[in-house]
Amino acid sequence: MPAPADAVLVLEDGRTFAGSAYGAHGTTVGEIVFNTGMTGYQETLTDPSYHRQIVVMTAPHIGNTGINEEDVESTRIWVAGFVVRDPAIRPSSWRSTRTLDDGLAAEGVVGISGLDTRALTRHLRERGVMRAGIFSGPALVDASGRRRTDQDLLDEVTSAPVMTGADLAGEVTVAEPYTVEPVRGPASGTEAVATVVAIDLGIKSMTPQRLAERGVRTHVLPATASTQDVLALEPDGVFFSNGPGDPAAARHEIELLRDVLDRRIPFFGICYGNQLLGRALGFGTYKLTYGHRGVNQPVMDRRTRKVEITAHNHGFAVDAPLDGESVAPHGDGRYGRVVVSHVALNDDVVEGLECLDLPAFSVQYHPEAAAGPHDADYLFDRFVELMTKEPSTDAPSH
Template identity: 60%
Template sequence: MTHHTTSQAKAVLVLEDGSRYVGRAYGATGRTLGEAVFATGMSGYQETLTDPSYAGQIVVMTAPHIGNTGVNDADMESRRIWVNGYVVRDPSRIVSNFRAQRSLDDDLVAGGVVGISGIDTRAITRRLRDVGSMRAGIFSGDDAALDPAEQLAIVTGAESMIGRNLSAQVSTTETYVIPAEGESLGKLAVLDLGVKFSTLRNLAARGFEVHVMSQASTLDDVLAIEPVAVFYSNGPGDPAASDAHVELLRGVLREKLPFFGICFGNQLLGRALGFDTYKLPFGHRGINQPVWDKLSGTVEITSQNHGFAIDAPRDGVLDSPAGFGRVEVSHFSLNDQVVEGLRALDVPAFSVQYHPEAASGPHDSNYLFDRFRELVVSQRGTNGTSTTNDNTKDAK
């Protein structure tokens, strides 16, 4: 059991609408800027912090007690913490878990993550729900003493999330390979836009030899490994600022290679098919988001982390504006009816806006990896038939 003391140094969270919340420094001290968003998970804070999709964001945790189970190496979702800043109400004074190797505070300090504690996170969440996600700054140490007008000017001078391409910040630069478990289905090209380790483990467990490739890869790079399929990962930023990834995906679809996309990959499939994307007021972040699966007629409780969505009609079969045949919305949010999944009917492609690999749970959607495997197997003709027109039969 590890005890540690919470800093008594002053810290201030400043939102771009002028709202100010005074608390105590938590983690590293200094200043940090980013888009303030809230996450509703009661557990899984380590997976949240190490999810590359949170790059550029200051994450407000709605659960009041954070840090009680410490941190460990096994639950890392990537090589480092990616959040720009961290906001919690009550950091746990004691770490008590048999898997803990360090305290959360230790990792925040080591990662240079400026945080704030001892403030009313419910009030901040209500503000973000009313006004929408905003640019924000955390100021501690010497920066906490800056004039409030100067702090606000620093925040309002920061870059907006709209129009930002952050893929290069989080992607691998060199291709690496994770061997397939059991009999190999062949090579899977994974475009790393901010991929999580648990995604790669799930894909390898389905028999794919997983080739994790840089976000700068071209269609020639992808085709050079002779993949049996292509996968686009989650990741941060505005999908409208990722034209190169959209063009690459259109090449993949023209090649009739099976495709599966998660989160950012879902938004990019939407754009590749010719639909627009738009910024949500405050996004969906947390591990309790209800989604309707139109194929099976079931509700899935899902883990989500996104601030943008696809602009497409929820009902009926649509014609792809980019010429890829028929498409339908396969899933939508029961909270606000936002599109949560797409299924192409004339090319072997589908995607979801949420995380079927969710490491801290829930696991309602894990069957989607099986669905992807079945799509690849059927495309290879191993069952003697082509299922291009019904490529994602429910594999539950």
Template identity: 60%
Template sequence: MTLTTDPAVLVLEDGTRHRGRAYGARGTTLGEVVFATGMTGYQETLTDPSYAGQIVLQTAPHIGNTGMNDEDPESRRIWVAGYIVRDPSRVVSNWRADESLDDALIRDGIVGISGIDTRAVTRHIRSAGSMRGGIFSGEAAGLDVDEQLRRVREAPEMAGQNLSAQVSVETATVVPARGERIGAVALIDLGIKQASIENLADRGFDVHVLPYDATYEQIRDANVDAVFYSNGPGDPATADEQVALLRRVLDDRVPFFGICFGNQLLGRALGFTTYKLPFGHRGINQPVLDKQTGRVEITAHNHGFAVDAPVTGVVDSPHGYGRVEVSHVGLNDNVVEGLRALDVPAFSVQYHPEAAGGPHDANYLFDRFRDLVVATLKENNA
């Protein structure tokens, strides 16, 4: 691969500018600029629907060495709004690669920039917070400076955006259980990664993947034994329909497991609020304490919002679902990373236990969900 010399510029809403080289597709893209701290796993990051609407900066300096392959994507396309790297690999050096990262970005129309000081941008975001930005490459790099900044500042902020419709499946599908069948689970697709579906199927569930706007009647008609809310992009404060649906699930004591966006929606369903983090958690190296076991896990994250709930003790659900405790806590900043309801069969975590990409420390949570469903089925059949 020959690296381009076409110009590109990254413009942040506070007027900060970084000049570099075009990477991927040429043109203009706007979004929330965030940084991801993983040293590896860029293919899983790029194809994670949770990153829709975000321009992702990789803090690792050298990106693209292993190329892209047809086996590891987490969804049907690359979802990031834009991509920022310091040193793109000149060659692809992996036997599993089917194309270069640059070619994949061009194919999916993702505008990127390379050759800038990503450490400086990261430090700026850590200080000032995530903010709107734009990448202008090729001819767009020559636009008037004031015009570029105007476009960035007119772009929508992430707070207040409802993006589930952009990333969800349009029609329901079913992935059959593998091995001994436990039951069936309704998976509400708010931006699901394929690895979550595979993990559920591997634990004996027929996985009914339903669109983001699925109704309780659709869940009931599918004759499922449990409900799963996926990860996904956007502001959880806008997902009123999904929260109302989840409250009906809790009312009927149907076992529930939510991850990432699903954790935030469980928090809202229980009666807590959510808030936007200064720069969020993104990457595959975030330390989290499981308060139930006392174990510290290294986990994969992508979230810019969090649940506002007491991290110590047991509290009553403001919406009447009994006792609730924060089950997991982020050790970098004491953010709520998991919830467990003690009087209804529901729990959630703020991170990605399917480990795509990332460590497998939290994979046990799928087993915990299976055990919860089995116990509830036995209780109901007793």
């Protein structure tokens, strides 16, 4: 008989996959999702939006460029667990400082390799994302030294919290405010073109960098920031970042955003920020069956009819009318008209919102994604244009 596997992946519906321990040994549980990107695993690992999620990489060969100190999107790895089919034996990039296996182990991230990720992905596409657990090494035996049963492991999986209703921004946000100065600014003898307050709901480091490249000074504040905290910095614009969790649970952030809209401060939101704009305007949000995660998602910009290949990481979406203008449901029409500005071509999911009577817009995907396509870089230019043009004094039309 073959020796028992030294790692097991257990899904909430009872299906199991045997494999080999990868990264740290032990136990991890979370919502299991799949990412279709063929590159960019380091950006994925360090994206705070993956907090409390086990990520399956659909590309079979992972780890060939190792880990470096330049491609991180935050200060740590955020994924709850990592699933790969064929891990690289050794990294081949000149920038690599250590192997992916060592990088995961150093941060205590439990992974599994050597399983059929194609079968796993097909299963998740058919059944939807669900809770799962990875168990390896000592986690596979009980106190008496006997191997734990599949039912024992499944009980641990089903005791984990679900993602619906989870308010997680406070678990990933920055502890203290910080400022990212413009690349061209006072240091080079010119003033910043605009000042932005960015609410960190799980922000990626590339976001303030993209603004800095356009001459913008960005003050990054925690998710707990108040309206007074924001106004004290006299911003030309406010930005809401990507982040994990259910947007319906983010009550504080939604009320903060309504205060911003009421003051007609230019607003731009990405990913979670798009969902929160939707809810602030009075639209609903819902959980997708298996979400969008990868760097190859086609999206149409309805203003230009241009199709962009975009990077995604979201499990929730905005429920807004796809065709024509609608009046924002919240506030007796005080937010005016709204259109769906971008739409996913694979499944017609709302990928962007634009307010026609307020200086506010958002997108569901990631124009800042370093490892993905850069088709949507123009959105940062659009935000700068919104902040620097002369404000209208006309009352919103309804």
